[in-house]
Amino acid sequence: MDFLNPVINGFSVVLEPMNLLYCLIGVVIGMLIGVLPGLGPAATIAILLPLTYGVEPVTAIIMLAGIFYGAQYGGTITSVLLRLPGEASSVVTVFDGYQMARQGKAGTALGLAAIGSFIGGTAAIIGLTFLAPLVAGFALDFGPPEYSALAMLGILLVATISGGSKAKALIAASVGLLLATVGRDIFTGESRFTFGSIQLADGIDFVPIAMGIFGLGEILYNLEERHRAAKAPSKVSNVWPSKGELKHASGAIGRGSVLGFFLGILPGGGATIASMASYAMEKKRAKQPERFGKGAPEGVAGPETANNAAATSSFIPLLTLGIPANATMALMFGALLIQGVTPGPQLVEQEPELFWGVVNSMYIGNILLLIMSLPLVGIFVRILRVRAAILAPITALITLLGAYTINNSMFDVTLVVVFGVVGYLMKKFGFEPGPLVLAFVLGELLESSLRRSLLVFDGDPTGFFTRPISATLLAVFVLVAVMPGIRSLIAKRKRTTAASALAGDGTNNGANNIKEKV
């Protein structure tokens, strides 16, 4: 039972009052931003990064993680009640959740989603508990070549799996890589791209970039969006689903847990894709697929379970390999680096309290969220009435003042505004901000491990293919890179034969629309 000792010790970390408090703060904030359309979890985490400076690493990550998985719970509420997905990962919940609400079963839909989320989340934590040390143990032998390949693959997958133009996402990633090189070259000590500025000599901090591109960029972008007025119902009754309904949805919840868990681990995967995949799977499996879109409980329970399971399991690559699987995890990575903790395979061994503290805090967080989503759901339904026009200046001010507190300097505030403009323009012109931030975070790791590997290989790039793991990863890299080209060639050929296949899958279209919100 040696394995379980650190796991149990992790609970004592979680139960420290400070950590419990931050867990509560995190999940409440997560639930709130999930309920309020506009800011997504990534933007919120970016804006709140300065808040984590003053606390222990484990406390900081407990809170940020709470925001992330809390948002998965909260996003459901607006999907069901208003037909407005609060989060991208709740888009598919709209289809059946809103119909259930129309049939007077809003409470049931919310209750099923909450219970599904809880089960999915908890199952994923248990999976994480057993899988993470295994992956970490496997990755302990990774050397610079493996890390170069892994980082490259991670960036490529995040860029290509995200919605929108893949070329543009890759451009964003290359900008992130270039931004990461600003400052002193770690090998030679020479200045790069500093243009003689003293403030740039040490490189650009991660926090102003994240706060600007994710936070302020999204705030500015939302100013433009005509927020549809939402007529929020004043209360929701009977959120406890009946035994029959639960039994009916249990299959969907079980499948959603497993599907979400595995999709969350994959780089570029995550909550949004998991929820869409689960919806598609439930519809395919159903005996009467025509019920979907007309208030099928499985259409709510499955995706909501899957998005939560995925949100939890996407911590695995971050905490065990040090490779963030999506943009939100890139923010966690940055937050850990600020705290002087480098996520990687050694984390489980060297910082067991941090690792197990964060993992186990998720049990508590999920219980808190279940309480907030069932008995306390009325409070959050009432929060739906807060107007975007009032929230916008508040979030903008939090961003500006928060940015100042990082180093007590106006330079950081200016940087945040500059990157805010960049983030806004990127969104306008269809460039996803996620890959930029991810590439920025991984840039230094990628460069240094690439250069180290080349030193080992004596400057011969074919050396990467002499090691099995780096060779496999690079082969996948090439495959993923070439795939879209091949696919579009095939599609082009098909299009000439059958032009009528344009009808398309509604699920995908809708999801792409809302994806920009992440």
Next chain:
Amino acid sequence: METTPAVSAGRDGSTAVTPGADATNDLPESLTPEQLAAQWEEEKPPAAGPLANAASSLVVLGVGIGALVLSVAMGLGTLSAPQPGLWPFMASCVMVALGLFQLILGRHNRDAEKFTRMSLAPLIGLATLATMVALMPVIGFEIPALVLCVIWMKFLGGETWRSTILISVLVVVAFYAIFILALGTSIPHLF
């Protein structure tokens, strides 16, 4: 001045009841996912034309080529003995190649959004943010923050004067209490 009437519609309970906005809220009874997706597609902001796509590609190309030239100036070295410029050189090569690809093949993509009259709102928002950054070291954060709140709520958000002023004052007082009194940060402040 561009306002967003939809935001303020009929929520105050007292004054701002716009019957039109309420009518649009009465969503049609049943929409299939496909119809719903189509509806979202329609509500999306208009897509920008090829000119905007070309412009963004040219900016990417410009930045990429700039970085490329600077990287070469830093010295490339060889793969076994790299100079500081080699890695940025590789990254900027990727950027230039993708920029060219985007310029030639991505012109007719519809993923860029047109700048409309609504885009005035972020512009004004940005102006207030920039002003605040400029004024904060001089006169502290309180007055610029108050002005920012008023502009964002009243003119960009279409709130009523009453709620704008009430909430703006509350927000600034709350921030003062949190950042100055409670956390004791050194944010420049007037009072």
